[in-house]
Amino acid sequence: MAATARGIVNPALFICDLQEKFRPAIYEYAKVITTTQKMLKAAKILNIPVFATTQQASKLGPTCSELDLDSPxxxxxxxxxxxxxxxxITPDVKSALPSGKLSCVIVGIESHICVTQTTLDLLALGHKVYVLADGVSSCNREEVPIALARLRGEGAVVTTSESFIFEAMGDAGISEFKDIAGVVKEFKEGTKGVLGSLCKF
Known part of the structure; x- marks a missing residue:
């Protein structure tokens, strides 16, 4: 019997500027971190490559420690x-991208600045882009729905983390399904809280 095919081809997770110093400034920042933690666990199980950035870390600090990037x-x-x-999509990040067309999923900040410009650059390169409505935010909450509407109009798919994860699997018959179901269960209450704040616009 042939191996079960995944639902999304060549997925890649982009984590945009989730740094410690932004914590008090960003609307519902803790909720963005929760969604990112869920996506990182799913990425590890599904072997999805992760690309992360910081914005001027010397001034704005490192990526939030609870994301546990690059640690044992x-x-x-x-x-x-x-x-x-x-x-x-800096020269360094661009050179690290795998060859071929990717299905890029983006979380991070700010929706209307770095997330928007990253999405537009990835679309211009011919990649498919998923922007997670439960995984992006801005200092001013009013910027978020405007940014998401613009990105949808530009050709990005605006969706949620759980929708993306299940689409990435495509079939409950894949060997990773049980572990992914465990992640979804682990974040069940957190996901409800995130959807109730970041996705109520």
Whole structure:
């Protein structure tokens, strides 16, 4: 019997500028972190490569420690780059991308600046882009729905973390399904809280 095919081809997770110093400034920042933690656990199980950036880390600090990137037992990133560009698609990140067309899923901040410019650059390169409505935010909450509407109009898919994860699996018959179901159960209450705040616009 042939192996069960995944539902999304060549997925890649992009984590945009989730740094400690933004914690008090971003609307519902803790909820963005919760969704990102869920996506990182799913990425590890499904072997989805992770690309992460910081924005001027010397001034704005490192990525939030609870994301546990690049630590023993955590999720190894393909690249964890610092930048001054607003877009994550710096020369270093671009050179680290796998060949071929990707299905890029984005979490991070800010919705209307770095997330928007990253999405536009990835679309311009011919990749498919999923922006997680439960995984992005901005300092001003009113920016978020405007940014998501624009990105949808530009050709990105605006969806949720759980929808993306199940679409990425495509079939409950894959060997990783039980572990993914465990992640979904682990984050069940957190997901409800996130949807109730970040996705109520």
């Amino acid at each position: 037992g955590g999720v190894a990133t393909k690249i964890h780059a610092d930048k001054t560009l607003f877009s994550m």
